[in-house]
Amino acid sequence: MSTTSTVVDALAAAAAAAPLVPAAVPLGAVPATGAPPADALAVVAGVVGPVSAELAVVLGPQVAHALAEGAGGAALDPAVALRPALQAAAATLGDGVLEPARVTTAGLVTGPGSQVVALEGVDGTYAWVVVRERPGVPPQAATPSLPSQRGASLRALYDVxxxxxxxxxxxxxxxxxxxxxxxxxxxxxxxxxxxxxxxxxxxxxxxxxxxxxxxxxxxxxxxxxxxxxxxx
CATH class of the missing domain: 2.30.330.10 (SpoA-like)
Incomplete structure (x- = not known):
């Protein structure tokens, strides 16, 4: 995949995710001028489909604080709170399945082959979206059919x-x-x-x-x- 197409995909993914990232101001997607802090919290999930990639939202201090404050002082789970943003970003890659999200750090999701897009507000950077293609992920092989005896046994349970x-x-x-x-x-x-x-x-x-x-x-x-x- 060429660098140009990767950059366009990353910007489109970040733009789709931006409205769903908790922030006090509207966010816009712009190419990042540098990497996010390696120890910043990141929520990452893989996408498996025609375009297979890893998507991550790296939290800036404002977003991390908003999730820690939560609703009524109850902290929110970052993987749950940011999954809608990851789903919106994944939709820009075409048909595919978004894997369960996990929490890690920015240093583990940025690196060779990754494209970083900053989510900017009027007062600075609130978060980053990282897109890293998974090269050479083959389509899953067809699942072999069950033996007829086993299939008959399972059919006996269908009405349970x-x-x-x-x-x-x-x-x-x-x-x-x-x-x-x-x-x-x-x-x-x-x-x-x-x-x-x-x-x-x-x-x-x-x-x-x-x-x-x-x-x-x-x-x-x-x-x-x-x-x-x-x-x-």
Missing amino acids: ELTLTAEIGRARLPLRQVLDLTPGTVLELDRAAGGPADVVVNGRLIARGEVVVVDEDFAVRITEIVSAPDAV
């Missing part, structure tokens, strides 16, 4: 009912606060507003999605299937 739960967040409270709950009490959850809901089947996380309304009923649109190692 499972309990599916959509979870938008959790909170831990001491017993005294639980006993003091009354109608109108507001509970702060461990998710940012607009963050994905967990889809759980019989206690096991299988997917994440966004809450929508269908015919005046709540529903969940699946945005990510969680692989077995991440289903914790």
Whole structure:
């Protein structure tokens, strides 16, 4: 891939992510004049598709402070809070699957082959978006079909009912606060507003999605299937 196409992709990805990065002012995407601090917090996720790459949002001091303050003083999980920004950036690369986000440091996501774009506000740099292509990632091979005997055995289980739960967040409270709950009490959850809901089947996380309304009923649109190692 040429340097020119990589730069254009990085700018487009950063521009798409900019409105979804927590900031007190509007942010614009401009080519970075230098690398972000190596010890700055970064949220990174891979994209697997026609264009396979690693996308990262590196937090500047203002964004890191905003997440630490959270809502009502409760800190927000950076991987949850910045996933919408990563999803928007991933959409500019075409069809693909965004892997689960993880938190690391800028020094581990910047390096040879990476393109860095600064997200600038009126008073300085708030964050950076890093795009690094994964060269030579082959399309996944077709999954071999199951033997007919095994397939027949699985079909016998198709009508077994499972309990599916959509979870938008959790909170831990001491017993005294639980006993003091009354109608109108507001509970702060461990998710940012607009963050994905967990889809759980019989206690096991299988997917994440966004809450929508269908015919005046709540529903969940699946945005990510969680692989077995991440289903914790």
